[in-house]
Amino acid sequence: MTSTPTPVSLRQKPGPNRLAVTGIGNAMLDIITQDHDEVYRSLGLTKAAMHLIEEHQLDTFYAAMGPTLEMSGGSVANSIAGVAALGGTCGYIGKVAADDFGERFRHDLASLGVELDLAVATDGEGATGRCHVFISPDAQRTMATYLGASNRLTAADIRADLIARSEITYVEGYLFDLPPAMESVRKVVSIAHEHDSMVALSLSDMFCVERHQRDFLDLVTSDVDVLLANEHEVRALFGLGDLDHVFEALDELGVLGVVTRGPQGADVATLSGVVHVPAHDVAHVVDQNGAGDMFASGFLYGLALGADPVEAAGLGSLCAGEVITHLGARPETDLELLGIEAGLL
Amino acid sequence: MTSTPTPVSLRQKPGPNRLAVTGIGNAMLDIITQDHDEVYRSLGLTKAAMHLIEEHQLDTFYAAMGPTLEMSGGSVANSIAGVAALGGTCGYIGKVAADDFGERFRHDLASLGVELDLAVATDGEGATGRCHVFISPDAQRTMATYLGASNRLTAADIRADLIARSEITYVEGYLFDLPPAMESVRKVVSIAHEHDSMVALSLSDMFCVERHQRDFLDLVTSDVDVLLANEHEVRALFGLGDLDHVFEALDELGVLGVVTRGPQGADVATLSGVVHVPAHDVAHVVDQNGAGDMFASGFLYGLALGADPVEAAGLGSLCAGEVITHLGARPETDLELLGIEAGLL
Secondary structure (H helix, E strand, O other): OOOOOOOOOOOOOOOOOOEEEEEEOOOEEEEEEEOOHHHHHHOOOOOOOEEEOOHHHHHHHHHHOOOEEEEEEOHHHHHHHHHHHOOOOEEEEEEEOOOHHHHHHHHHHHOOOOEEEEEEOOOOOOOOEEEEEEEOOOOOEEEEEEOHHHHHOOHHHOOHHHHHOEEEEEEEHHHHHOOOHHHHHHHHHHHHHHOOOEEEEEOOOHHHHHHOHHHHHHHHHHHOOEEEEEHHHHHHHHOOOOHHHHHHHHHHHOOEEEEEOHHHOEEEEEOOEEEEEOOOOOOOOOOOOOHHHHHHHHHHHHHHOOOOHHHHHHHHHHHHHHHOOOOOOOOOOOHHHHHHHOOOO | OOOOOOOOOOOOOOOOOOEEEEEEOOOEEEEEEEOOHHHHHHOOOOOOOEEEOOHHHHHHHHHHOOOEEEEEEOHHHHHHHHHHHOOOOEEEEEEEOOOHHHHHHHHHHHOOOOEEEEEEOOOOOOOOEEEEEEEOOOOOEEEEEEOHHHHHOOHHHOOHHHHHOEEEEEEEHHHHHOOOHHHHHHHHHHHHHHOOOEEEEEOOOHHHHHHOHHHHHHHHHHHOOEEEEEHHHHHHHHOOOOHHHHHHHHHHHOOEEEEEOHHHOEEEEEOOEEEEEOOOOOOOOOOOOOHHHHHHHHHHHHHHOOOOHHHHHHHHHHHHHHHOOOOOOOOOOOHHHHHHHOOOO
């Protein structure tokens, strides 16, 4: 019997002790249910949006949900899990509480080999963050997020080590919802610049961009190398309705931009203009949750390996295509094997 | 715009205050990971088998697992969740601890409309049961179960109400692992007989059958109306290698038997001999966990609605075919709609 040789990537990985990507974001557990639209509507939620809720609302929200499954989440943490599933070395910085959910979050990233720098909240700073995710029959997700301990990440919690060793430092837009937000983000950016780590920013959520448009714009103008966003978020950022104008603005700022457009794929800025990358073909979409996060995994890991933006976006599409075929925002498949088989790794 | 009418089942459901099926089993949370075979092997587990572990082993097992997702489980509890997803009224009897996992278990069945009679363990009786499930790349599942509080279900915890109102009372074979097992099972059976509820038994696991063969055989001989098992379990029960001989034995005992055979489908005893029912066609099997449990959902609910055994097994195959396309042992789809569309409900 001859055994099939395991395919091997030909790309050059980062050197010893180096990391492809380190992410900084809100550490969260996802509590996921599939339900008809009446359920989240009865809780006052708007379809397909992310809402912030308080600790005293947790019981009401959980009680209203159908059967749930729980797994680690957090937008940038999902992307980092995706980079690990692609075979990349990576790091994650965030804040949890000393509770079961915090332990779950740590376990799930650590078991993928992700290097962690997790600050632990003190008593009275709330429980580990959690996101109630309602999946509609049409695969859209509506979210109610309790930030909890993740919300207490401060500049003092940001240490240099992981960022200093990373090709790319990936910042979650949701961080702008933290009270001393700009201080923490500025510290991340300054460490990254000092160590020649590219700064990538996810705009996270249209409403989050609207809440902090000025701060986002300041950061993008002065400190961001790579911007990841969907079309709604990027329009909200620039106050421009036309995507062509958005790309012109990014070009003037010298920012590499990629705009995801759901089933329409993604648009990527290149030296010779904007290139459209189609979405990966999927027979049946179960849950769109994580599509943007996994696109970021492929795109950023591709860039870290030296791929050009269009190749990197192709890897992003492949990863996004995997995560929408099942419940949950983290991959269920060996993405590295998938990438190698597709000739993208 | 004309809207598509929602398909409606033409079958007669049980009358007011009646239940199609009540299940009695081990109340469990599943902690599920996908990993290469080395992981569970390093813990001394045999592929595709269920192992019992002790409370002091929990940390070691969890630490060895890759990223996990958690959801309610328990073999018969899964089947009851499936009956609820088919649109059936149903009940569940089991035992949990007063902890987060116990609350999760209760929430997930209650939110499906299942009527619950959950005993709560007292201090010192252990935590809520949990099952560590290792999914191999070939979709097989290897299990390490901590019975915990579920193991403390006694005859005193079994009350008549739900069983008395049920067309079918479904007993989990794993109950034979509980210390005063036969006493609890006898009480269940005696209530069921008194109220004309059919007694269905799941053999649960080959090794469980080997541990308690005599007790299983006594029960099947004297008290069981419907027996659900896979080929390994039913061979272990009768000590017979040939399935034809197994069906002859069941026929002599007057037991309606259905033997599931994975991708080969199921064999069902009928008045005119054994009929083979093919497995439902599935493009890509992700996780075989729950296939037997969901087959039982469709089969038992079909019988409760008055379908003949072959039709009921067809509904079982349809349900099993859904659950193996994703991680986890509970359905992610509206099974009632699926059953109606297939002309089986």
